[in-house]
Amino acid sequence: MRISVFGLGYVGCVSLGCLAQNGHSVVGVDTVEAKVDLINAGKPTIIEKDIDVLVSEHWHKGNLSATTDYISAVCNTDISIVCVGTPSLGNGHLSMKSVFQVAEQIADAIRKKETFHVVVVRSTVLPGSNLKIGKLIESRSGKTRNVDFAVISNPEFLREGSAVADYSRPAITVIGGENQQAIDLVREMYRNVDASVMEVGIEVAEIIKYVNNSFHALKVTFANEVERICSEQGINGREVMDLFVKDKRLNISASYLKPGFAYGGSCLPKDLKGLRALGHDSYVNTPVLDAIEVSNDVQKQNGFERIARHGKRKIGLVGLSFKAGTDDLRSSPMVEIAEKLIGKGYAVLIYDKKVKLSQLRGANKFFIDEHIPHLSELISSDISYVINNSEVIVLGHSLSDFEFDASSLNEKIVVDLCGDNSQTLPNVIAVNTAEPDDVREPALEAL
Numbered sequence: 289m290r291i292s293v294f295g296l297g298y299v300g301c302v303s304l305g306c307l308a309q310n311g312h313s314v315v316g317v318d319t320v321e322a323k324v325d326l327i328n329a330g331k332p333t334i335i336e337k338d339i340d341v342l343v344s345e346h347w348h349k350g351n352l353s354a355t356t357d358y359i360s361a362v363c364n365t366d367i368s369i370v371c372v373g374t375p376s377l378g379n380g381h382l383s384m385k386s387v388f389q390v391a392e393q394i395a396d397a398i399r400k401k402e403t404f405h406v407v408v409v410r411s412t413v414l415p416g417s418n419l420k421i422g423k424l425i426e427s428r429s430g431k432t433r434n435v436d437f438a439v440i441s442n443p444e445f446l447r448e449g450s451a452v453a454d455y456s457r458p459a460i461t462v463i464g465g466e467n468q469q470a471i472d473l474v475r476e477m478y479r480n481v482d483a484s485v486m487e488v489g490i491e492v493a494e495i496i497k498y499v500n501n502s503f504h505a506l507k508v509t510f511a512n513e514v515e516r517i518c519s520e521q522g523i524n525g526r527e528v529m530d531l532f533v534k535d536k537r538l539n540i541s542a543s544y545l546k547p548g549f550a551y552g553g554s555c556l557p558k559d560l561k562g563l564r565a566l567g568h569d570s571y572v573n574t575p576v577l578d579a580i581e582v583s584n585d586v587q588k589q590n591g592f593e594r595i596a597r598h599g600k601r602k603i604g605l606v607g608l609s610f611k612a613g614t615d616d617l618r619s620s621p622m623v624e625i626a627e628k629l630i631g632k633g634y635a636v637l638i639y640d641k642k643v644k645l646s647q648l649r650g651a652n653k654f655f656i657d658e659h660i661p662h663l664s665e666l667i668s669s670d671i672s673y674v675i676n677n678s679e680v681i682v683l684g685h686s687l688s689d690f691e692f693d694a695s696s697l698n699e700k701i702v703v704d705l706c707g708d709n710s711q712t713l714p715n716v717i718a719v720n721t722a723e724p725d726d727v728r729e730p731a732l733e734a735l
């Protein structure tokens with residue numbers, strides 16, 4: 289394929305060399321003549337393992353070159369990949385100056401072009417940017433999106449220091465687009481890259497890089513906080529983290545990474561508090577650990593607001609224990625929701641498959657008798673009774689293993705706090721969960 293790469297920095301230079309290696313004919317475009325000259329002398333613009341060999345080899349073979357002439361670069365290629373920088377501004381927003389400049393350059397070129405052109409946004413940009421780039425190209429070129437050109441979001445996951453290896457073997461290749469012809473062309477461009485291709489919505493493709501990198505930053509700071517606490521206790525923190533990563537079931541895995549309601553139960557809140565106290569007793573600052581409980585409280589408050597905003601007073605809670613499959617009510621966020629609703633004068637009914645008052649014994653019976661006796665009289669063993677006598681049904685657990693007449697939810701407002709029920713009851717959840725004022729402004733002011 290014939291490909292133009294806009295921006296000859298880290299991402300652009302590595303893309304240039306690797307795309308040529310994968311059998312494509314590639315031309316790099318940059319506004320900095322010195323970078324263009326380097327490529328045209330068979331040299332990379334960056335220092336990275338193996339990139340010098342790739343650029344030199346494919347420059348000698350005539351598979352790659354560079355230019356400042358963006359018009360000819362676009363007119364003589366089928367795909368343009370945008371790899372220009374998107375640095376942070378002083379206020380934390382990111383600068384889209386270079387991306388929009390490239391969009392204008394591509395627009396000027398495709399105004400003269402007769403064939404379909406695909407613009408691939410490889411730079412890291414916020415959700416909504418793809419749409420803006422498309423509008424800008426349309427208005428400036430007079431051409432029509434998804435007819436004369438398409439814009440695909442295709443985030444780059446390489447890391448400096450191992451960029452060529454990361455490019456060649458990414459964990460996944462993400463393609464966000466709405467035009468199948470363009471998606472198929474981008475798939476074809478990566479045919480020699482060893483990774484499964486994930487076709488997703490444009491905004492999912494745009495945000496994933498931010499989510500990935502924020503999580504990586506969280507991992508670094510979490511590990512460092514653990515090490516600081518350990519070192520004050522004379523414990524080898526590196527040994528602790530080496531052990532931590534050995535658990536691939538709960539620690540390094542998809543466990544606990546499904547968005548839903550707040551955490552609770554008898555262990556997570558208690559043990560998090562314990563670890564923080566250990567650190568604080570030795571004057572160790574642990575802002576990441578400290579923030580976890582704060583964030584969990586925000587999730588509970590958010591849950592309450594999602595119920596209250598419907599303006600109804602009769603609320604049915606389905607699921608009371610801290611997670612499905614247990615009758616443990618200690619530190620259950622659903623108990624907190626129930627108490628808050630009752631405190632504010634709502635009429636509350638509760639059903640939980642595992643919390644049957646007549647069968648409760650041991651610690652849980654003691655917990656209800658001691659701490660939440662006022663909830664006992666609201667707990668029913670009949671889910672239909674709870675649904676029929678409530679205006680808003682709040683799902684704290686997945687309904688997948690509940691036996692009840694799902695059509696009884698049809699006339700109800702359903703607030704799916706656990707987040708698991710849109711697949712079990714797609715119609716009910718899609719129709720009935722709409723929030724009355726759920727209109728969010730896209731984060732475009734950041735552009």
Ligand SMILES: NC(=O)c1ccc[n+]([C@@H]2O[C@H](COP(=O)([O-])OP(=O)(O)OC[C@H]3O[C@@H](n4cnc5c(N)ncnc54)[C@H](O)[C@@H]3O)[C@@H](O)[C@H]2O)c1
Pocket residue numbers: 294295296297298299300317318319320323371372373374386389390410411412413444445446447448
């Ligand atoms: N560096 C990384 O490790 C990495 C990894 C993944 C994603 N990203 C993202 O990729 C994007 C590029 O990052 P980078 O580190 O390669 O940036 P960079 O600053 O190294 O390179 C950007 C290049 O774009 C050129 N440029 C600016 N305006 C131009 C224009 N109008 N036409 C042509 N060239 C132009 C600049 O001269 C420069 O050579 C960013 O959005 C970044 O967040 C970077």
